[in-house]
Amino acid sequence: MSSRRLFGRRGKPLNGPRALPSRGAAAPVSPLPGGGRRPVVVLRAVTKTYKAGEVEVHALRRVSLTVEAGDFVAIMGASGSGKSTMMNIIGCLDVPTRGHYWLEGVDVRELEDSDLSRIRNRKIGFVFQNYNLVPRTTALANVELALAYGGVKPKERHARAMAALREVGLEDRSHHLPSEMSGGQQQRAAIARALVTAPALILADEPTGNLDTASSNEVMAIFSRLNAEGRTVVIITHEQDIASFARRIVRLRDGQIYEDSRIVPVHTSDTRMEQREAPAEAAPASGNLSGGAS
Amino acid sequence: MNVFDNLRVAIGGISSNKLRSVLTTLGVLIGVSAVIILVAVGTGSSQAVESRINQLGTNTLTVFNTGRFGRASGTQTQVASLTIADVNALENPNNAPDVKSVSPVVSTSETATYGSATYTTTVEGSTPSYLTAEDYTVQAGSEISSQDITSHAQVVDIGSDVASNLFTTGENPLGATIMIGSTNFEVIGVLASKGTSGLTDQDAIAIAPYTAVEDHLTGYSQSFSELIVQGRSASTLNLAEAEVENVLAAQNDTTVADLPFQVLNQATLLSTVESTSSTFTVLLAAVAAISLLVGGIGVMNIMLVTVTERTHEIGIRKAIGAPKSAILTQFLFEAVLLSLIGGTVGVVIGVVGSRFKIAGVQPVIAPYSIVLAFGVSIAVGVFFGFYPANRAASLRPIDALRYE
Numbered sequence: 001m002s003s004r005r006l007f008g009r010r011g012k013p014l015n016g017p018r019a020l021p022s023r024g025a026a027a028p029v030s031p032l033p034g035g036g037r038r039p040v041v042v043l044r045a046v047t048k049t050y051k052a053g054e055v056e057v058h059a060l061r062r063v064s065l066t067v068e069a070g071d072f073v074a075i076m077g078a079s080g081s082g083k084s085t086m087m088n089i090i091g092c093l094d095v096p097t098r099g100h101y102w103l104e105g106v107d108v109r110e111l112e113d114s115d116l117s118r119i120r121n122r123k124i125g126f127v128f129q130n131y132n133l134v135p136r137t138t139a140l141a142n143v144e145l146a147l148a149y150g151g152v153k154p155k156e157r158h159a160r161a162m163a164a165l166r167e168v169g170l171e172d173r174s175h176h177l178p179s180e181m182s183g184g185q186q187q188r189a190a191i192a193r194a195l196v197t198a199p200a201l202i203l204a205d206e207p208t209g210n211l212d213t214a215s216s217n218e219v220m221a222i223f224s225r226l227n228a229e230g231r232t233v234v235i236i237t238h239e240q241d242i243a244s245f246a247r248r249i250v251r252l253r254d255g256q257i258y259e260d261s262r263i264v265p266v267h268t269s270d271t272r273m274e275q276r277e278a279p280a281e282a283a284p285a286s287g288n289l290s291g292g293a294s
Numbered sequence: 295m296n297v298f299d300n301l302r303v304a305i306g307g308i309s310s311n312k313l314r315s316v317l318t319t320l321g322v323l324i325g326v327s328a329v330i331i332l333v334a335v336g337t338g339s340s341q342a343v344e345s346r347i348n349q350l351g352t353n354t355l356t357v358f359n360t361g362r363f364g365r366a367s368g369t370q371t372q373v374a375s376l377t378i379a380d381v382n383a384l385e386n387p388n389n390a391p392d393v394k395s396v397s398p399v400v401s402t403s404e405t406a407t408y409g410s411a412t413y414t415t416t417v418e419g420s421t422p423s424y425l426t427a428e429d430y431t432v433q434a435g436s437e438i439s440s441q442d443i444t445s446h447a448q449v450v451d452i453g454s455d456v457a458s459n460l461f462t463t464g465e466n467p468l469g470a471t472i473m474i475g476s477t478n479f480e481v482i483g484v485l486a487s488k489g490t491s492g493l494t495d496q497d498a499i500a501i502a503p504y505t506a507v508e509d510h511l512t513g514y515s516q517s518f519s520e521l522i523v524q525g526r527s528a529s530t531l532n533l534a535e536a537e538v539e540n541v542l543a544a545q546n547d548t549t550v551a552d553l554p555f556q557v558l559n560q561a562t563l564l565s566t567v568e569s570t571s572s573t574f575t576v577l578l579a580a581v582a583a584i585s586l587l588v589g590g591i592g593v594m595n596i597m598l599v600t601v602t603e604r605t606h607e608i609g610i611r612k613a614i615g616a617p618k619s620a621i622l623t624q625f626l627f628e629a630v631l632l633s634l635i636g637g638t639v640g641v642v643i644g645v646v647g648s649r650f651k652i653a654g655v656q657p658v659i660a661p662y663s664i665v666l667a668f669g670v671s672i673a674v675g676v677f678f679g680f681y682p683a684n685r686a687a688s689l690r691p692i693d694a695l696r697y698e
Binding site: 093117119120145148 | 299306310606607610611612613614616618619620691695
């Protein structure tokens with residue numbers, strides 16, 4: 001699995017967050033656990049303001065957050081809490097007004113437009129609420145597209161795209177157009193597209209928002225399985241049921257983190273258990289999840 | 295994304311709205327075929343005019359009687375006329391060394407009859423040199439001779455149209471006696487066809503000795519309708535023109551400026567016609583180019599609509615990591631493909647359309663017009679596609695994704 005290689009590898013030396021003196025952040029910040037583990041996402045005092053006419057809207061106020069490799073984080077909050085802004089910033093679709101964001105040690109504020117697209121392609125796999133498959137394009141072509149933009153050769157593209165579709169159980173739908181697939185199938189194709197590039201982070205924005213319960217469970221089972229395989233997953237949701245699949249829940253209110261709770265310890269391929277701050281009931285919950293996924 | 299990926303995406307985009315793509319293509323198609331056909335019509339008509347003038351002979355001068363009053367001596371005025379004395383003076387090499395031959399022409403239109411067949415033809419009464427000067431060759435039989443002139447022989451060389459219209463049953467015209475007006479003429483030769491060009495049918499002609507024509511058809515008047523003067527060469531034609539004017543002025547006791555005759559130089563005429571017809575061609579090409587431009591604006595218009603329509607798709611592509619250049623290429627490919635299809639079909643229609651006669655002109659395809667029209671259609675795609683494509687590529691992914 002190419003994704004495993006990605007996670008097993010030691011990261012580049014971080015030039016930012018570790019060296020940074022921990023300034024008194026306004027929001028409560030969960031300290032970095034596991035000294036040896038590499039953080040994928042590091043937000044430090046990130047502020048985002050929009051101008052709505054004359055009024056300045058503070059979507060995020062000095063938010064700091066660290067997501068480690070192999071974690072499964074749910075970001076929760078009501079509408080207007082800033083969770084979508086946070087998702088856009090983590091996904092490199094938007095840049096912070098102030099503060100810093102390191103993705104795998106790279107400060108995205110210093111990046112050009114073309115570098116940002118490369119980062120989105122190589123390091124982030126997006127899953128959206130409304131699936132966002134390219135219309136008039138088969139499931140397979142949609143998955144291949146992510147590889148095509150990354151400059152992967154056509155032959156290799158096909159093999160990798162088929163493997164990704166197999167992983168989400170959609171290999172028999174590979175030549176279907178988005179309009180010929182159910183919502184659940186479309187979302188699974190979108191997940192295949194997100195994971196095919198072996199990104200550092202799978203970022204899902206309300207992935208079950210348009211799905212019925214059965215499809216939701218199916219999709220969440222896939223996320224759980226991907227995480228169990230060592231992938232880092234961040235999902236944004238307002239549903240408690242969905243968030244309960246995660247190992248860690250971050251709650252946002254008025255552009256600030258007001259609660260950050262770990263449910264299940266971070267699971268990685270090399271260090272199986274890391275109990276430093278995990279609640280005791282973590283292990284059985286994890287067992288349930290993997291059972292639901294198969 | 296390689297070229298094939300881009301091509302596939304562009305074809306997908308074009309085929310997603312077929313009717314609209316066809317209509318957009320039509321704009322370029324009409325522009326390209328219009329350029330090719332109209333330039334071909336312009337080229338064809340100028341070639342037709344030029345060949346007609348060439349058939350008249352490029353090293354001939356035509357002297358017309360303008361009908362002005364000639365010499366005014368005392369109280370007596372008399373109408374100037376081209377006489378045999380003028381012809382003799384011009385044929386004198388001491389007077390006009392650059393003149394090769396002078397053919398006096400008595401011209402009339404008569405009905406020719408053979409058996410029950412009749413045909414209206416131009417009858418040119420002239421001398422043997424007329425045939426050379428006017429570039430007529432005898433296909434069968436013989437030319438009229440100097441002896442025929444002096445003996446006032448009632449013999450005639452007939453044009454191919456006269457022959458075919460009078461001798462409908464296919465019998466040999468040579469030696470046959472036909473009636474022109476009310477006089478019998480013996481056919482001694484049939485002229486090779488010069489073809490029709492423009493206003494006059496050059497094969498509807500009967501050439502007879504001017505003496506016989508004067509005797510029996512026009513009546514003896516001591517004057518000719520025109521003189522065909524053949525120069526020694528095309529390069530000395532202007533010298534010959536000056537000599538002819540001087541001789542005629544001397545013959546009529548007047549100055550060159552007051553000469554009652556007009557001397558028409560075919561070379562001058564040719565260059566005038568050439569410049570006129572090239573202006574005509576440029577004008578046609580300009581009209582066609584404007585329609586190509588309008589087609590290009592159509593491409594741009596549709597591409598702007600397409601970009602707006604696919605804003606969300608652009609957002610998706612950008613979110614999964616499409617660089618600006620990939621989006622730019624995608625839409626540029628689509629625009630160029632649209633105009634390329636229009637250009638290709640336009641060239642085919644232009645070439646096929648140029649095979650038909652348009653407004654009496656057989657179009658002649660100018661190869662440069664095909665290359666130009668095709669090249670411009672691609673350039674139109676690039677030029678008018680760039681702005682919409684760049685607009686698409688410059689969209690912020692977050693805005694594009696939010697667009698529904």
